[in-house]
Amino acid sequence: MQVNMHEAKSKLSALAEKVWQGETVVIAKAGKPYLDILPHRQDRVQRKPGRYKDQICMADDFDYTPDEIVDAFEGKV
Numbered sequence: 001m002q003v004n005m006h007e008a009k010s011k012l013s014a015l016a017e018k019v020w021q022g023e024t025v026v027i028a029k030a031g032k033p034y035l036d037i038l039p040h041r042q043d044r045v046q047r048k049p050g051r052y053k054d055q056i057c058m059a060d061d062f063d064y065t066p067d068e069i070v071d072a073f074e075g076k077v
Contacts, residue, residue: 015037020039
């Protein structure tokens with residue numbers, strides 16, 4: 001659902017209820033999407049850096065790109 005800024009101001013309570021019921025509500029400005037209304041979630045889990053440590057392996061030649069592929073990207077082929 002998309003509503004304009006003026007409508008959102010006058011119907012904020014009703015729009016908030018729709019969001020809590022699972023509907024997506026976008027507030028538009030000059031006819032273009034401007035804001036999303038999202039429900040507040042107290043139980044969101046903070047991201048924990050390093051949680052995949054020792055679970056991801058990179059190939060030994062990860063940084064190597066064959067010359068023919070580089071040439072193809074540069075339009076030399």
